[in-house]
Amino acid sequence: xxxxxxxxxxxxxxxxxxxxxxxxxxxxxxxxxxxxxxxxxxxxxxxxxxxxxxxxxxxxxxxxxxxxxxxxxxxxxxxxxxxxxxxxxxxxxxxxxxxxxxxxxxxxxxxxxxxxxxxxxxxxxxxxxxxxxxxxxxxxxxxxxxxxxxxxxxxxxxxxxxxxxxxxxxxxxxxxxxxxxxxxxxxxxxxxxxxxxxxxxxxxxxxxxxxxxxxxxxxxxxxxxxxxxxxxxxxxxxxxxxxxxxxxxxxxxxxxxxxxxxxxxxxxxxxxxxxxxxxxxxxxxxxxxxxxxxxxxxxxxxxxxxxxxxxxxxxxxxxxxxxxxxxxxxxxxxxxxxxxxxxxxxxxxxxxxxxxxxxxxxxxxxxxxxxxxxxxxxxxxxxxxxxxxxxxxxxxxxxxxxxxxxxxxxxxxxxxxxxxxxxxxxxxxxxxxxxxxxxxxxxxxxxxxxxxxxxxxxxxxxxxxxxxxxxxxxxxxxxxxxxxxxxxxxx
Numbered sequence: 067x068x069x070x071x072x073x074x075x076x077x078x079x080x081x082x083x084x085x086x087x088x089x090x091x092x093x094x095x096x097x098x099x100x101x102x103x104x105x106x107x108x109x110x111x112x113x114x115x116x117x118x119x120x121x122x123x124x125x126x127x128x129x130x131x132x133x134x135x136x137x138x139x140x141x142x143x144x145x146x147x148x149x150x151x152x153x154x155x156x157x158x159x160x161x162x163x164x165x166x167x168x169x170x171x172x173x174x175x176x177x178x179x180x181x182x183x184x185x186x187x188x189x190x191x192x193x194x195x196x197x198x199x200x201x202x203x204x205x206x207x208x209x210x211x212x213x214x215x216x217x218x219x220x221x222x223x224x225x226x227x228x229x230x231x232x233x234x235x236x237x238x239x240x241x242x243x244x245x246x247x248x249x250x251x252x253x254x255x256x257x258x259x260x261x262x263x264x265x266x267x268x269x270x271x272x273x274x275x276x277x278x279x280x281x282x283x284x285x286x287x288x289x290x291x292x293x294x295x296x297x298x299x300x301x302x303x304x305x306x307x308x309x310x311x312x313x314x315x316x317x318x319x320x321x322x323x324x325x326x327x328x329x330x331x332x333x334x335x336x337x338x339x340x341x342x343x344x345x346x347x348x349x350x351x352x353x354x355x356x357x358x359x360x361x362x363x364x365x366x367x368x369x370x371x372x373x374x375x376x377x378x379x380x381x382x383x384x385x386x387x388x389x390x391x392x393x394x395x396x397x398x399x400x401x402x403x404x405x406x407x408x409x410x411x412x413x414x415x416x417x418x419x420x421x422x423x424x425x426x427x428x429x430x431x432x433x434x435x436x437x438x439x440x441x442x443x444x445x446x447x448x449x450x451x452x453x454x455x456x457x458x459x460x461x462x463x464x465x466x467x468x469x470x471x472x473x474x475x476x477x478x479x480x481x482x483x484x485x486x487x488x489x490x491x492x493x494x495x496x497x498x499x500x501x502x503x504x505x506x507x508x509x510x511x512x513x514x515x516x517x518x519x520x521x522x523x524x525x526x527x528x529x530x531x532x533x534x535x536x537x538x539x540x541x542x543x544x545x546x547x548x549x550x551x552x553x554x555x556x557x
Contacts, residue, residue, distance in 0.1 A: 083243070084246060086242070086305075086307065087242075087244070087245055087246035087305070088246045088248055088250060088251045089251070089307050090242075090245035090246070090302050090305050090306065090307065091246045091247045091248065091251035091252075091255070091302065092250075092251040092252075092254040092255040092258060093298055093301055093302040093306065093307070093308065093309045094245045094247070094298070094299060094302030094303065095247070095252055095254075095256065095258075095259070096256075096258035096259040096298050096302075096309055097259075097294075097295045097296065097297065097299035097300075097301070097302055097309055097310075098255075098295065098299060099255065099259035099260075100259050100263055100292075100294055100295030100298060101292055101295030101296060101299065102295075103259070103291055104287075104288045104289065104290070104292035104293075104294075104502075105502065105503070106502065107288055107502035109263065109267065109284075109288050110283070110284025110285060110286075110287045110288045110502060111284065112287075113267060113271070116440065117443065117453055117454055117455050118377045118378065118380040118381040118453075119381050119391055119392070119439060119443045119453055119454060120436065120439045120440050120443055122374050122375065122377035122378050122381070122392065123374065123392050123395045123396050123435050123439050124264075124432060124436045124439060125271070125272055125370055125371075125373055125374030125377065126370070126371050126374030126375055127374075127396055127399050127400075127431050127432055127435040128268050128272075128314055128367075128370050128374070128431075128432050129314070129367045129368065129369070129371030129372075129374065130367075130371060130400075130431075131432065132314075132363050132367045133367075135360075135363065136363040136364050136367065137360070138356075138360070139356040139357060139359045139360030139363065140357055140361065140364065141360075142214055142355070143212055143213050143355070143357040144357070145212075145357075146198055146201070146202060146212070146213075146355060146357035146358065146361070147357045147358070148361070149194075149198055149201070150194050150195065150198045150358060150361030150362065150365070151361050151364055151365055153193070153194035153197060154190055154191060154194045154322070155365070157186045157187060157190035157193060157194065158187055158322045158323070161186045162184060162186065162187035162190070163184060163187075164184065164185075164186045164187075165184055165185070187322075187323060187324060188323050188324070188325055189323070191319045191365070191366075194361075195358065195362065198358055199354065199355070199358060202355045202358070213355060213356075213357065231345035231346040231349050232345055232346065233344055233346050233347075234343060235344070235345050236343050237305075237343075238304070240303075240305075241304070241305060242305035243305070244303075245302050245303065249418075249419040250419050250422055252419065253419035253422045253423035253426070254422055254426055256423060257422070257423055257426030257427050257430075260433060261433050262294070262298075264430075264433055264436050265311060265312065265314070265432055266290060266294055266311055266312040267287065268314070268370075268432065269312035269313070269314060270282050270286070270312070272314070272317050272318070272321075272369075272370060273321075273326070274480075275373050275376070276318070276320060276321030276369065277320065277321070277324070277326040279326075279480045279481075280480065282481065283481050284502070285481075285502060285504055286481040288503050290312070292503065294309075294310050294311055297309065297310030298310050298311075314366070314370055315362065315363065315366040315367065316334075316366075317370075318365075318366035318367060318368075318369035318370055321369045321373070322366070322369065328484065378392075380454040381452065381453060381454030382451060382452045382454070385452045387446055387447075387452060388452060388453075390442075390446075391439055391442045391443060391446065392439070394438065394442070395434075395435050395438040395442065396435060398434060399431040399432075399434040399435040399438070400431060402434055403428065403430070403431055406425060406428055406429055412425060413425050483504070
């Protein structure tokens with residue numbers, strides 16, 4: 067926090083600016099480390115060695131980590147938050163099979179159109195969000211008090227006035243002075259990289275699980291982390307106070323809407339770039355009521371908690387070993403940050419950057435859960451059946467062993483590179499270090515055979531919804547998971 071300066075011509079403003087530059091330096095360091103983790107293949111290696119006893123508590127704690135913020139936002143008006151949650155649950159669960167005849171979507175590879183699509187499920191987050199925002203705007207227009215904010219939050223909500231901001235402003239590197247690299251920035255950047263990488267790994271696994279596609283291959287994890295690292299590098303150079311990372315809320319919204327097309331990701335990316343170059347349009351986001359944010363968090367993060375719990379079915383949860391690992395990891399992940407948040411002098415190693423590094427890591431619940439569960443899972447003895455590592459377990463089914471019925475071809479195509487990008491990449495991309503970012507030769511053979519059979523390559527189809535007669539995703543073992551349409555293309 068910036069301290070109040072009572073002396074004329076004091077230099078507190080300069081030190082505050084230096085602090086912001088130091089944070090940008092931490093973002094820059096975080097992006098560089100994430101890029102190294104992705105290119106070296108460490109991310110993909112870790113993903114292959116995380117079993118159900120690591121994924122289940124980690125995903126569950128990711129969802130539970132936002133309960134304080136969700137409750138804080140909802141407390142401004144619980145009626146608005148509950149209205150949004152009610153509409154989202156109604157559209158995504160009760161009316162998910164409702165088809166509107168006037169809503170059709172073209173198929174790029176056929177030129178045909180669907181007679182109807184499950185529109186309410188597809189927009190089960192957007193429609194409630196827009197409807198509740200309109201209700202709040204109407205109440206504000208008629209000067210009806212509906213939002214309870216303390217003075218500090220009320221001032222923050224209107225801090226960025228959209229009437230004085232320019233319409234177009236293109237940021238450039240060094241505009242707000244260059245990032246400041248200090249030992250403290252290095253320590254915090256390392257902690258940010260580790261925490262963001264684990265959070266992103268959870269997002270990748272969560273997205274695949276919600277869309278019922280096969281196990282995430284290592285090269286897809288590495289590519290995702292590399293792109294996030296490049297984004298954080300650019301964000302640090304532009305002087306921002308936060309890097310790029312996968313969003314749990316967006317991932318869970320994908321599970322609610324079941325819209326896993328590359329087109330949806332591309333459209334959202336273009337929208338974010340437009341907002342970033344228009345301060346006046348971006349300023350409109352500051353006027354979204356906090357209760358609406360709280361309702362969205364409650365609906366989306368609940369999906370992460372439920373998905374994490376679903377992984378327990380693949381391990382022997384009745385085993386005393388597994389009960390101890392799950393209980394201890396999740397309890398300590400909630401206890402340690404709470405203790406460090408209330409302790410007056412939590413750490414005192416004698417070197418401030420080292421204190422910041424340890425404190426930043428120990429304050430992240432997902433890091434504690436993943437570290438403790440991974441450590442205990444690999445040190446406490448247990449059978450393969452207890453640990454859920456049997457080869458016939460559905461969650462371990464490889465991409466080539468799972469197939470799709472219908473026009474989408476094999477499910478192994480879900481994580482392959484888009485056709486246009488594959489054509490641009492030279493043959494030397496398979497050499498080190500790029501070998502960790504490309505699929506293996508057997509996966510490419512599967513992809514080429516699927517294309518020869520007449521299926522559309524990932525990224526070419528712009529459809530979001532399946533045909534009424536299209537088949538369903540049939541995992542090799544579990545027949546209870548065959549109720550999900552096979553039209554997803556995961557980014």
